[in-house]
Amino acid sequence: MNRYSISQFVEHTKQQDKGEGLFELETPRMLEINLEGQIWSKMGTMVSYRGNMKFEREGILEHGIGKLFKKALTGEGTALMKVNGNGKLYLADQGKKISILHLNDEAIFVNGNDLLAFEPSISWDIKLMRKIAGMMSGGLFNVRLEGRGMIAITSHYEPLTLIVTPDNPVYTDPNATVAWSGTLSPEFVTDISLKTFLGRGSGESIQMKFSGEGFVVVQPFEEVYFGNTGSSS
Template identity: 70%
Template sequence: MSRYSLSEFVEKTEQEDRGQGLFELETDRLLEVNLQQQIWAKAGSMIAYEGQIKFVREGILEHGIGKMFKRAFSGESTALMKATGRGKLYLADQGKKISIIRFHNDTLCVSANDLLAFEPSLKWDVKLMRKVAGIVSGGLFNIRLEGEGMAAITTHYEPLTLKVTPDKPVLTDPHATVAWSGHLQPEFVADVSFKTFVGRGSGDSVQMKFSGEGFVVVQPYEEGGYVQQN
């Protein structure tokens, strides 16, 4: 086989079954879902599929009145689609790196923009960071996942997990914060003196402060979509 031939390209990039279960990484930036029944996925994340799969955008009343009102405020960043059927489904989100997490009665809060897919066996809810609404335009949204099942989250480049301990709180840039352990309650700290030195604009004088026992996941990228721009 000649180097750089078409057949070599096809062989190197051809889909490969790894037998890893419902979720498996076809590449670091492409999630393969071996669908048997149903999953939830970020709206617009489907790039290809084979088999008998039906896609339905999440109904505004599908999860009750409470989530309906949260949807009205959170907008497209938390929009989900339901994939139902049998076949292979391929998901991606702007070439971001994908990490698969298996929950065993765990709880995790994920930035609404960084949740790619999850099993319906996981309980979930949309959370609004109300205290930041007066500081950062539009407010800040995350999705709380808990229970048993699998989920896939995305990051720009490699994620970094920082341990939070009672004697060592962690402060992060909201635009670079991806996820945190579910029992942590971040508070928002405004420090105008940081404005000149950190990040890109006036909003960067706000940090998320995590105190207690747990962890927080950040990415080496400030994601503007993390904060709603309505």
């Protein structure tokens, strides 16, 4: 057990400038954003800030009727907020581990619940996994991010990245799947026999199958999402 005097505790835990730029991991579970302008972040993840900042919820028509933010984020209990200003912004999401990724004209899919923040230079679109909308979690959704800039994603505990090759597809539990490369389009497959071992209350065991060239990121945790009306994990 760690025991400190007040001055020792302050010294041990105080914020430190690491000079890493816009996105900086203050701790493995706390993201510091050195904001000079605008950033997008998951609603409800701000824990502290200093400086001048304005927080706005994502507008329903902000990106046009075509997107409407697809009601996927707002409908599933997760929304984005736009932060404008100058100063230091600290974000965290239920103590989940944070990973910072630099996109260099690349694309990545991130589970909507695992996206913490991204630069406005990144283009994004919502992809609702309609095929399983009535089968688990009220329908999973993910965000396709593409361009040049930084994004921050979260995972319960340490993420594991599995390499996908044409002769070696990867199967994952949707509730444990965090992200995958923009080159991959997962299929959904079911295994009636597997539900007996997993203790599924209803329906079949649903798996994501990744085939081709790329990678998929999983976490050692099965997340239960908002709006869960089907089988649970």
